[in-house]
Amino acid sequence: MNAEETLQSFYAAYDAAREFDPKHPEDGVLSRKRDGLPPKPLNADETRACVSLLENGKRTAEALNLLLNRVPSGTGDAARVKAEFLERVVLGVLTADGLSPEDAVEHLGRMRGGWNVPVLISLLKNDKTAPAAVRALSRLVLIHRSVRDVADLCDAGNPHAKALLQSWARADWFSAREPLEDETRLVVFKIPDEIEASTDFLSHSKGGHTRTDVPFHGKHYFMNAEMLAELNALKARFPDIPVALAADRIGTSSSRKSGMNNVEWNIGIENADTRFQPDKKTRAVIFAGRVLGPIFAKTAQDMGSIIVRTDTGVLKTGDVVRAVWRKGEILDDSGKLAATFAPLSRRELDYLRAGGATLFRMGRILTQTAAEILGESPELPYAVETPDDVERPMT
The missing domain is CATH 3.20.19.10 (Aconitase, domain 4)
Structure with a gap:
């Protein structure tokens, strides 16, 4: 199927009645649309179709809306297609109506973690794109082993990588977020x-x-x-x-x-x-x-x-x-x-400010790692957990 046919198939699936399952009658037979549900997230082929439409200037507003709002973040194939598309926009290889290079960096930062991380780290090597990449990466905590890639760039004399490590060591990912309202x-x-x-x-x-x-x-x-x-x-x-x-x-x-x-x-x-x-x-x-x-x-x-x-x-x-x-x-x-x-305790308030205990602990590990790489011990903006507080997340 070409890109337009793929998109039409996506909409047809959204409007198609569900086949009755006698083992699960509670599922019903209504289409997702009639059931008041959103369409399913885009898969990799549907994401590629949106990219193709944008490349060719067809149905651009529709394709961009789907690409930005209906692609799951993470390490799936669809997220990879989205991250690679945004990288091309940032570098000026591709222009897309309604999406500037600055917006593309912002959307890479909103992908939370996964395929966006190596793309953003690669942008640290370009003086033109690096400042925006630092801002985007400084808000992320799902970095995992990629922190070592940033450390290698820092060791090679990249000032943007050093600025990013300093941001992580200060826990800007935490202090930039709003605390829970009173x-x-x-x-x-x-x-x-x-x-x-x-x-x-x-x-x-x-x-x-x-x-x-x-x-x-x-x-x-x-x-x-x-x-x-x-x-x-x-x-x-x-x-x-x-x-x-x-x-x-x-x-x-x-x-x-x-x-x-x-x-x-x-x-x-x-x-x-x-x-x-x-x-x-x-x-x-x-x-x-x-x-x-x-x-x-x-x-x-x-x-x-x-x-x-x-x-x-x-x-x-x-x-x-x-x-x-x-x-x-x-x-x-x-x-x-x-x-x-x-x-609510200080620790509970810190968890909520970070977006949950899991993200808080991932961020805390990132901050500790960055500080060790730099050989620094900055003052932290959150309560330091005691050993009794640190439990393995159950999710």
């Missing part, structure tokens, strides 16, 4: 006390075959149809206020990651971390009562969401509250104290 206004969705919101309730095991498709799994295998309809009605009623999920018993059982994926998809928010990341949301808020599964809580922390233990008996669906994170207070909309929780 308080967050939320609307409560309460799971009835008689229901144990186990991870199998949050991510039904019978839908295990769809867990990699977060939007689909989050719609068809989260809670139950009646409660999900009630949740969606609440979100429509309060479109500008994030939802907090409240449950007396939550997070027991073992499907912690898919359970949190469904929670974040249904009540999480979109922010700078999720922009240009297909099917990603973050910063879900959960008020847990008497029972909270420890590995579920750990996974939420790793992913950048917030769980606090409180008296959920005083909360009901539709309550508008304010969570005052550093004081440990839940206030009703008039400012009256409704419930309390343990104030």
Whole structure:
């Protein structure tokens, strides 16, 4: 197929009815479009088709929108095609309507990690592109062994590589991010006390075959149809206020990651971390009562969401509250104290500022490595973890 045919096939798949599966009748037969779901992320062939259209000046706005917004970051083939395309734009080998070389560097930096990293490091060798590459790389923490490539450039006398190592050693990736706000206004969705919101309730095991498709799994295998309809009605009623999920018993059982994926998809928010990341949301808020599964809580922390233990008996669906994170207070909309929780610790606040405990720890390792390479010991902008704090992420 040529590029236009490939793109037409992508849209046809989005609008195609789902074949009925008697083993999984809950999947339904609606197309993704009629089901209110986004299209699936682009695969490598579809990404190449978008690049081809841009190269030939055809359907440029449409192709660029798909390329920037529907390609997963990481080490997949589609991400590689996207990173190589952006590199060509940065170097002036290719021009694309609506995308300047400066914008292309910015988008490379927003790919979080994977194929974008070696491209950005290669741009350090060009004095014209290096300053923007330093800015983009200084915000990333998923660098892994590529830090050694930067160290080699520094040893060879590259001043941009040295500036990048100094930025990592100062933990600019952390200090450049906004801290968690003092308080967050939320609307409560309460799971009835008689229901144990186990991870199998949050991510039904019978839908295990769809867990990699977060939007689909989050719609068809989260809670139950009646409660999900009630949740969606609440979100429509309060479109500008994030939802907090409240449950007396939550997070027991073992499907912690898919359970949190469904929670974040249904009540999480979109922010700078999720922009240009297909099917990603973050910063879900959960008020847990008497029972909270420890590995579920750990996974939420790793992913950048917030769980606090409180008296959920005083909360009901539709309550508008304010969570005052550093004081440990839940206030009703008039400012009256409704419930309390343990104030978030400095460490928990640092995790949230970094985008989650996993990203914080990856960044901390990067900062330590860069400082060792430079032989420096800069003052750190975050709380230094004690050995008891450093646990292996459970995600």
